Amino acid sequence: MLEITPGTKINESELHFDYVRASGPGGQNVNKVATAVQLRFDVHASLLPEEIKTRLIRLAGRRATSEGIILIEAKQF
Numbered sequence: 001m002l003e004i005t006p007g008t009k010i011n012e013s014e015l016h017f018d019y020v021r022a023s024g025p026g027g028q029n030v031n032k033v034a035t036a037v038q039l040r041f042d043v044h045a046s047l048l049p050e051e052i053k054t055r056l057i058r059l060a061g062r063r064a065t066s067e068g069i070i071l072i073e074a075k076q077f
Contacts, residue, residue: 016040044068
């Protein structure tokens with residue numbers, strides 16, 4: 001379990017990581033190796049309380065899909 005705040009936890013199995021190729025310049029290995037990571041979290045399927053789910057979707061803004069999946073992509077760090 002990943003503790004967010006005291007009393008609020010997310011089961012690590014609810015977090016999904018995909019390793020993808022980042023766009024843009026990258027040298028010889030740019031088309032061969034995964035250089036970015038995407039984190040996907042299905043808010044509606046999680047075990048979080050409903051009031052936290054609602055707030056999380058609102059705070060995520062454009063990072064949340066209409067299905068309630070939050071997608072965060074890291075390309076640099």
